[in-house]
Amino acid sequence: MRSPLNLVFTLALAVSSFAQTPPPLSVTAIRAGVLIDGKSNQPRRDQVIVIRGNRVESVSDAAGAKIPSGAITIDLSHSTVLPGLIDSHTHIFLQGEEPAQGGYDANILRYPLALRAARATVAARRALEQGFTTLRDLETEGAGYGDIGIKMAIDEGYIPGPRLIVVTRAISTTGGYNLEGYAPELDMPKGAQIIDGPVEARKAAREQLDHGADWIKVYMTHRSWVGKTGELVSQPTLTVEELKAIVDEAHGWGRKVACHAYNGIGLQRALDGGCDSLEHGLEITDAQIAQMVKQGTWYCPTLAAYYHDWAPENTPDGQRDRKRVAVHGTSLQKAVKAGVKIVFGTDMGGIVWTEPMAQEFPRMTEFGMSPMDTIKSATSRAAEMLDMAGQVGEIAPGAYADIMAVNGDPLRDINALGSVTFVMKDGGVFKNELAGK
Numbered sequence: 007m008r009s010p011l012n013l014v015f016t017l018a019l020a021v022s023s024f025a026q027t028p029p030p031l032s033v034t035a036i037r038a039g040v041l042i043d044g045k046s047n048q049p050r051r052d053q054v055i056v057i058r059g060n061r062v063e064s065v066s067d068a069a070g071a072k073i074p075s076g077a078i079t080i081d082l083s084h085s086t087v088l089p090g091l092i093d094s095h096t097h098i099f100l101q102g103e104e105p106a107q108g109g110y111d112a113n114i115l116r117y118p119l120a121l122r123a124a125r126a127t128v129a130a131r132r133a134l135e136q137g138f139t140t141l142r143d144l145e146t147e148g149a150g151y152g153d154i155g156i157k158m159a160i161d162e163g164y165i166p167g168p169r170l171i172v173v174t175r176a177i178s179t180t181g182g183y184n185l186e187g188y189a190p191e192l193d194m195p196k197g198a199q200i201i202d203g204p205v206e207a208r209k210a211a212r213e214q215l216d217h218g219a220d221w222i223k224v225y226m227t228h229r230s231w232v233g234k235t236g237e238l239v240s241q242p243t244l245t246v247e248e249l250k251a252i253v254d255e256a257h258g259w260g261r262k263v264a265c266h267a268y269n270g271i272g273l274q275r276a277l278d279g280g281c282d283s284l285e286h287g288l289e290i291t292d293a294q295i296a297q298m299v300k301q302g303t304w305y306c307p308t309l310a311a312y313y314h315d316w317a318p319e320n321t322p323d324g325q326r327d328r329k330r331v332a333v334h335g336t337s338l339q340k341a342v343k344a345g346v347k348i349v350f351g352t353d354m355g356g357i358v359w360t361e362p363m364a365q366e367f368p369r370m371t372e373f374g375m376s377p378m379d380t381i382k383s384a385t386s387r388a389a390e391m392l393d394m395a396g397q398v399g400e401i402a403p404g405a406y407a408d409i410m411a412v413n414g415d416p417l418r419d420i421n422a423l424g425s426v427t428f429v430m431k432d433g434g435v436f437k438n439e440l441a442g443k
């Protein structure tokens with residue numbers, strides 16, 4: 007036991023160390039030629055962003071800006087400066103599923119987890135290089151809770167990468183996920199956690215939340231094909247009852263549920279079960295659009311992913327691949343018109359990570375979104391969905407200093423978002439191609 011005198015001494019030490027002033031935070035001033043702040047519809051010319059530590063302290067006109075003495079200045083006066091972007095649908099544990107290398111199944115059957123983790127760190131770095139400072143990563147595809155580990159490695163500074171919002175294993179039903187097509191005698195591993203019935207559904211959600219899932223991901227449709235009258239058909243997976251158990255559990259934890267759904271019965275069950283964000287939504291009826299508006303459901307379309315790797319035209323899979331794209335754009339157009347809340351998502355990992363993430367932007371403008379709307383879908387709108395409004399997705403006092411810059415004017419040419427020259431995350435410069443020029 008401690009003597010009373012000892013205790014007094016310990017308390018005195020604690021007080022004196024508490025009273026010490028913390029080391030001064032570093033101060034950076036960025037000169038922005040044009041600033042798109044992520045929230046306002048109007049870009050502003052000649053702005054100065056002052057950053058103290060890892061937060062934005064002030065944003066002001068260059069003419070009247072007070073730059074603190076000793077500030078490091080970064081000259082982006084010939085660039086367009088934006089908040090670090092948010093991709094709301096990625097898979098850092100997938101690598102584009104090259105069929106010649108064994109496709110999706112090889113990930114689970116052949117690759118050691120350490121290899122998959124190593125490749126995930128490369129994917130995370132790739133995203134950051136392209137100006138994406140936040141990812142909602144929507145399942146590890148058989149790599150268990152690996153996303154939690156990668157997130158820790160980034161947060162603790164071992165590897166560079168975006169802020170990660172992770173879902174861990176994801177949930178589907180028997181007959182509702184890969185691996186499949188093997189001898190029935192074999193007990194094959196699955197890329198998602200398989201549940202049957204509301205009790206197992208709730209238990210899976212509890213397990214994933216217990217182990218650190220920020221969101222829950224649910225597969226509401228699985229296989230899809232072209233039906234007798236040329237229509238797209240998707241096999242539904244969870245029942246409304248099963249999904250409701252998951253949504254109820256997640257909401258109790260203050261978390262949200264993302265539902266993968268293509269169309270038809272499964273998409274309807276996703277909405278009736280109260281999903282928070284609809285992923286892909288290839289074909290959404292007018293009534294379903296109205297239901298999304300009423301319920302405040304977010305829509306993450308991931309258009310670009312469906313333009314890759316089509317099977318030959320005269321095969322059932324080839325017809326399905328073309329049908330998906332044929333209906334998808336119309337769904338986005340209707341959603342935009344009706345005022346559905348839309349977020350940017352690429353489904354990277356489904357697309358090989360060497361491809362540019364910005365390819366989703368021109369697809370979104372092709373189907374009715376303005377360039378500024380697409381930027382907001384990857385900044386402040388996504389932050390709102392993630393319950394991180396004011397923290398990420400905007401350049402304003404108090405927000406994390408997640409900032410990127412591009413050549414050119416993305417409001418005139420949306421492809422400019424692919425020419426990223428500068429990336430800062432948390433107040434630290436990760437990439438600056440303009441330095442010394």
Ligand SMILES: [Zn+2]
Pocket residue numbers: 095096097144353356
């Ligand atoms: Zn996906």
